[in-house]
Amino acid sequence: MATAFGRALHIPSCSLSLVCKNVSKPSFGVAKLPWPAQAGKARTRTRVMVTRAQLRPTWLPGLDPPPYLDGSLAGDYGFDPLGLGEDPESLRWYVQAELVHARFAMLGVAGILLTDLLRVAGISSIPVWYEAGAIKYEFANTGTLFIVQLLLMGFVETKRYMDFVSPGSQAKAPFLGVEDSFEGLEPGYPGGPILNPLGLAKDIKNAHHWKLKEIKNGRLAMMAMLGIFVQASVTHVGPVDNLVEHLSDPWHKTIVQTLANSSS
Template identity: 75%
Template structure:
């Protein structure tokens, strides 16, 4: 007989005449040990004990039972889907690809903003603030030309990515300037070849779970960091390195609370 205790635990009565349970082999994933509570002693000295077993995989909220369609097979799956967006299997596949692409753009954005802002603050190069960079007029081409070129290049890359998602491996077929092997993806969302994987990392993409997990974790952190950059720029009107230097110079009075309560004019 088994009773469900909450959503994340299984409470199972166990009957024995000793205090040693020999058949419990499942161990919890977050350090909670199997616990036994002695019940009443009957005439035959039989003891009833209850075993509380924690769930076997970590979730974003400990003790929460993840939805059935998030079974832990996806990289970075901690059962977080409060709106139920991934109930449809096809939609879930697309959301996984969308998160992966946004994570990579966020990592590139964070690295670019911090690097250029460091060059600007140290005076090595005279650069604009990152949120003003888009308004800079370049001498080698006008803004309209740059926009059209970027639209064509990114449109081409995104179209190829979508076609590979719809038909995996199709983008390595047919002639393309002799670069077919360089454009061949390992699986949807994970390009390979010497052009897009020059270091040869995770060549065996089917067994590269650790690499996938590290990438999506860093990508999610970068997306949160980009949100922080947006809020900082709106409130303080300076770059992230300036914000960091100002906070370190007066950590008790230059905080997020003071900045939000007294934004720069």
């Protein structure tokens, strides 16, 4: 970094190395360097503000990420204010937990918006999303649906956890011969023709670009789910209903007026 900066200011890198001992480091990653003396001129000391080049973007510009977040993880912007990832094993578990929650959130947002749009448009009589769980379905009773969901999700989550504990172990012990269709790539990325039909990330070790896209969209979906939860609690209608109401009077039907009216 010193060499690159020295070239930018036409200063030899060795000059920078000589003055590095006198560098003071104020907050926000700004360093103050004395200007090196030039031959034939009186020695002067000019304070130059130098912003340290970031090797990678961080969640707050100017802050150095913690040492255990070295940028190797997809979507790593050095955000860990509580220090939850200091332990390597805990960090490994949190990475998988975030990935699963991100995927559930993306599915949840897509399902809520699609069903709400069909309901508001009058295409279907689907209930609003927060009442869907209380609806009685004709093809099966609630107890049966609960047991089936418990068995299916319990099986999948158990297999996922065992693969996390011992990566690749689940592909070695076939169950009904379906493991070959998932082609376990690495924990959290099963792949295969079922979960990766387009083959976008067959080389999962070098698929950082796709991993980054997925986790970014997943984090956005988690924030969207939080917004949908708050919106439903305050307005008692679906997100599409809120959007239609806002578009009908954009200057008066806003989040500010809605929150003000709900608190009064």
